[in-house]
Amino acid sequence: MLRSKQKPFEEILRYLEGENRVFILGCDGCAQASGTGGPVQVAEMKSKLEAEGKTVTGTDVVPFLCEKALIKSRLARKAKAVMSADSILVLTCGVGIQAVAASVNKLCHPGCDTQNLGGSRGEWPGSERCAECAECVLELTGGICPLTACTKHLLSGQCGGASKGKCELSPDRDCGWELIYHRLKALGRLDKLSYLAPPKSWAKMAPDPAIMSSPEYALEMPAVKEASGE
Numbered sequence: 679m680l681r682s683k684q685k686p687f688e689e690i691l692r693y694l695e696g697e698n699r700v701f702i703l704g705c706d707g708c709a710q711a712s713g714t715g716g717p718v719q720v721a722e723m724k725s726k727l728e729a730e731g732k733t734v735t736g737t738d739v740v741p742f743l744c745e746k747a748l749i750k751s752r753l754a755r756k757a758k759a760v761m762s763a764d765s766i767l768v769l770t771c772g773v774g775i776q777a778v779a780a781s782v783n784k785l786c787h788p789g790c791d792t793q794n795l796g797g798s799r800g801e802w803p804g805s806e807r808c809a810e811c812a813e814c815v816l817e818l819t820g821g822i823c824p825l826t827a828c829t830k831h832l833l834s835g836q837c838g839g840a841s842k843g844k845c846e847l848s849p850d851r852d853c854g855w856e857l858i859y860h861r862l863k864a865l866g867r868l869d870k871l872s873y874l875a876p877p878k879s880w881a882k883m884a885p886d887p888a889i890m891s892s893p894e895y896a897l898e899m900p901a902v903k904e905a906s907g908e
């Protein structure tokens with residue numbers, strides 16, 4: 679399970695500045711369980727954005743937004759509504775937002791921050807990874823996480839050591855910041871590279887005691903114990 683928290687509405691509105699048409703996508707898995715991106719929250723977000731004068735071209739709630747094949751097949755049914763939007767607002771965890779951004783050639787805005795569960799993570803089939811940093815910066819990076827795609831976890835651009843698109847520290851890996859550059863270029867949004875990510879509060883990556891005592895966390899514990907051999 680990846681637990682998420684909706685970003686403040688004012689922040690979401692800032693992401694949508696200059697855009698009139700948006701498609702809202704939610705997840706009926708972890709985001710629904712977190713109360714951040716299930717059918718109820720997607721309907722609420724639609725009403726709030728329409729009250730702000732935005733046109734919501736459509737909505738969908740996909741069973742698991744971490745599964746790219748599922749995302750593509752579901753969105754294919756709503757292709758007209760998706761493609762007529764300026765962007766997609768994704769209400770789910772960092773893995774789901776990245777999976778959507780990798781599946782659709784459309785700017786994706788993160789509607790949630792993924793909270794730290796103290797190393798207790800669910801399993802998902804794709805390559806996208808989220809470090810549960812609680813301050814999602816996917817808005818600035820074309821939907822590729824710099825904390826997990828870059829070996830040094832750099833937040834504000836390439837280190838300069840990449841060679842032929844590969845990472846200086848792990849030559850078998852693509853340089854995360856080159857991936858981000860190419861994604862933003864394909865979206866026509868290289869302007870986002872001129873915004874520096876704010877300094878990260880690493881303290882927010884400490885698991886919240888309230889989460890650790892939640893029913894969702896208790897459900898994760900058997901899997902965590904099994905993985906650690908306890």
Ligand code: SF4
Pocket residue numbers: 771772773791792807808809810811812813814815816823824825826
């Ligand atoms: S920036 Fe990366 S680590 Fe932080 S919430 Fe987003 S996807 Fe997860």
Ligand code: SF4
Pocket residue numbers: 827828829830831832835836837838839840841844845846847848852853854855856
């Ligand atoms: S080469 Fe790229 S992925 Fe590797 S540390 Fe530098 S910026 Fe990060």
